[in-house]
Amino acid sequence: MKRYEALAHEIEEAILGGVLRPGDRLPSVRQASKTRRVSPSTVFQAYYLLEARGLVRPRVRSGYFVLPRTAVLPPVQAPSRPADTSQTVRISNFVFDALEAAGRRNCVPFGSPFPDPTLFPLAQLGRSVASAARSFTARSTLDDLTPGKEGLRRQIAQRYLGAGVSVHPDCIVITNGALEALNLCLTAVTRPGDAVVVESPAWYGVLQAIERRGLRAVEVATHPERGVDLGRLEHAIRQHKAKACWLMPNFQNPLGATMPDDSKRDLVEIITRHGIPLIEDDAYGELHFGDARPRPAKHWDKEGLVMHCSSFSKCLAPGYRIGWVAPGRYMREVAQLKIGTSISTSAPSQLGLLNYLQYTSFDRHLRQLRQALAQRHREFAHAVGRHFPEGSYATRPQGGYCIWLQLAATADTLELHRYAQSRGICVAPGAAFSTGRAFTNCMRLNFSYGLTERADRALQVLGRYVQRAADTGTVALQRQA
Ligand SMILES: Cc1ncc(COP(=O)(O)O)c(C=O)c1O
Numbered sequence: 001m002k003r004y005e006a007l008a009h010e011i012e013e014a015i016l017g018g019v020l021r022p023g024d025r026l027p028s029v030r031q032a033s034k035t036r037r038v039s040p041s042t043v044f045q046a047y048y049l050l051e052a053r054g055l056v057r058p059r060v061r062s063g064y065f066v067l068p069r070t071a072v073l074p075p076v077q078a079p080s081r082p083a084d085t086s087q088t089v090r091i092s093n094f095v096f097d098a099l100e101a102a103g104r105r106n107c108v109p110f111g112s113p114f115p116d117p118t119l120f121p122l123a124q125l126g127r128s129v130a131s132a133a134r135s136f137t138a139r140s141t142l143d144d145l146t147p148g149k150e151g152l153r154r155q156i157a158q159r160y161l162g163a164g165v166s167v168h169p170d171c172i173v174i175t176n177g178a179l180e181a182l183n184l185c186l187t188a189v190t191r192p193g194d195a196v197v198v199e200s201p202a203w204y205g206v207l208q209a210i211e212r213r214g215l216r217a218v219e220v221a222t223h224p225e226r227g228v229d230l231g232r233l234e235h236a237i238r239q240h241k242a243k244a245c246w247l248m249p250n251f252q253n254p255l256g257a258t259m260p261d262d263s264k265r266d267l268v269e270i271i272t273r274h275g276i277p278l279i280e281d282d283a284y285g286e287l288h289f290g291d292a293r294p295r296p297a298k299h300w301d302k303e304g305l306v307m308h309c310s311s312f313s314k315c316l317a318p319g320y321r322i323g324w325v326a327p328g329r330y331m332r333e334v335a336q337l338k339i340g341t342s343i344s345t346s347a348p349s350q351l352g353l354l355n356y357l358q359y360t361s362f363d364r365h366l367r368q369l370r371q372a373l374a375q376r377h378r379e380f381a382h383a384v385g386r387h388f389p390e391g392s393y394a395t396r397p398q399g400g401y402c403i404w405l406q407l408a409a410t411a412d413t414l415e416l417h418r419y420a421q422s423r424g425i426c427v428a429p430g431a432a433f434s435t436g437r438a439f440t441n442c443m444r445l446n447f448s449y450g451l452t453e454r455a456d457r458a459l460q461v462l463g464r465y466v467q468r469a470a471d472t473g474t475v476a477l478q479r480q481a
Pocket of ligand 1: 113114176177178179180203205248253281283310311312313314322323
């Protein structure tokens with residue numbers, strides 16, 4: 001970070017933290033330059049940056065003043081209202097096209113599904129893998145077959161204890177990431193044509209899995225802060241004779257919603273009453289901004305109906321592809337399917353991760369990661385508030401690394417996606433998160449890469465586009481662009 005950026009950052013923190021209030025005057029350039037021991041031009045640059053971020057404004061011959069923050073955070077959205085139907089799904093091509101851009105290196109990665117890889121202890125992990133590789137024997141190949149390395153399953157069981165869930169290591173299957181775990185669960189409990197209850201909007205990985213198996217998705221209204229609507233969920237189970245629910249009670253992707261504990265308990269009661277399994281995707285559970293990890297719904301499961309899936313991909317080791325499932329009463333089916341699908345999970349990766357968990361402070365890394373994400377979220381949310389026009393709504397997640405933006409009803413985020421790509425910016429358009437091309441005025445933005453100057457400018461570009469689209473209509477805009 002350059003000096004002026006560091007200074008701007010410090011002042012921004014003071015503004016966002018309420019130390020500097022609206023109407024307060026910033027120190028004069030001369031004073032700031034003296035106390036900070038930086039040149040006046042550095043102070044000027046910092047103040048210009050704060051002005052560009054909409055946080056301060058100069059007054060002639062009086063200096064810089066903190067602006068009111070009324071418009072800084074966009075308002076929270078209302079819950080979704082999907083139709084009460086079940087749909088076969090055709091989304092894979094669409095998702096593939098829309099997200100292919102996320103992998104491009106020179107893009108501003110708002111559309112990326114991955115957290116910023118620089119937030120992970122890759123060097124330490126590399127050392128753990130190297131050291132584990134030295135102890136890798138011919139026996140390891142057999143020892144680590146499905147359900148997976150015993151020591152690693154024990155480490156995971158210990159983490160479950162910390163999250164308020166009691167799971168024996170023998171009741172865990174190590175998988176190739178959470179995605180394989182989720183897919184194995186879905187295959188274990190459904191047959192083609194069955195209905196599966198999902199959130200609305202839902203993570204496209206769910207919709208793709210449903211599409212591949214010829215299942216029907218029943219999308220249920222989901223509140224941007226409190227998660228899935230339980231009344232509608234129970235109605236949907238009855239109405240469509242659903243065979244499973246696939247939900248993300250913690251930091252739902254894409255909304256970021258987290259169900260309150262009471263709702264999680266009620267959810268488990270509902271699925272238990274109907275005797276159907278809940279496939280619980282808890283891939284973001286460790287990424288909380290607050291003090292405590294939210295409990296998984298599995299905490300309330302007495303009948304073994306909750307199939308809890310997670311991984312190290314989002315919180316420690318992206319690319320290692322180590323995930324797991326605690327499938328409850330479906331242990332045997334899931335383990336057999338795992339063997340039939342991929343025999344077992346890469347033994348060196350399992351060994352490397354176990355080595356890291358045994359000899360390094362995973363919790364220290366997690367604390368740093370959570371702090372960084374919380375900080376980046378704060379900055380990003382405020383920047384969204386500054387750059388997007390009135391009528392834009394954003395979710396306010398308490399964890400994870402994405403926010404969901406809802407723009408004016410006339411906005412078309414597929415068009416915006418194409419326009420943004422031409423400007424080197426990737427976004428995840430809302431249509432990828434439903435079966436029926438809903439959410440065409442919404443998009444998901446990944447904030448984990450931080451509010452660099454480039455990212456701030458990119459948000460400005462998107463915000464201006466949305467404003468112009470509202471003023472002139474999307475078609476006219478395309479011709480101008
Ligand atoms: C909500 C959600 N669940 C599951 C996954 C899959 O995780 P993994 O990379 O461990 O397979 C992802 C990855 O993007 C995700 O966003």
